[in-house]
Amino acid sequence: MIRHIAMFTWTAEATDEQKAAVAAALHELPGLIPQIRSFTAAPDAGISQGNYDFAVVADFDNADDFLVYRDDPRHQAVIAERIRPILASRAAAQLSL
Structure with a gap:
């Protein structure tokens, strides 16, 4: 099994509506x-300081199934249209379980 983990920090200008649109699209x-x-897919619970936002x-x-997801045009559209416009930073890893 492959577990994909992606974490995002939003820009200071990101609105609540934009953040909600990311979650809805994902x-x-x-x-x-x-x-x-x-x-x-969810926002950080706010328990610890310094965490990513989402x-x-x-x-x-x-x-192979992860690659299908990664390259799927609908997933790529969410990245391009919803995530990238408000993205300050990103971290990701794929774990083999």
């Missing part, structure tokens, strides 16, 4: 990309 992806086995954790059966 939550549509599991219904569109059948290779996704599990999917969580995280995605997605599981796939194998690396």
Whole structure:
């Protein structure tokens, strides 16, 4: 299994509406990309200082399924249209479980 983790920090100018649009668009992806086995996308709970603002954790059966998700045009559209306009920084990892 491959677990994909992506974390985002938003720009200071990012609005609540833009942040909500990111979450809404990401939550549509599991219904569109059948290779996704599990999917969580949510803002940081605000428990610890210095965390990223938002995280995605997605599981796939194998690396090929992750690549399908990564390269899917609908996923790429969410990145280009929703995430990138308000993105200050990003970190990601794919774990082999």
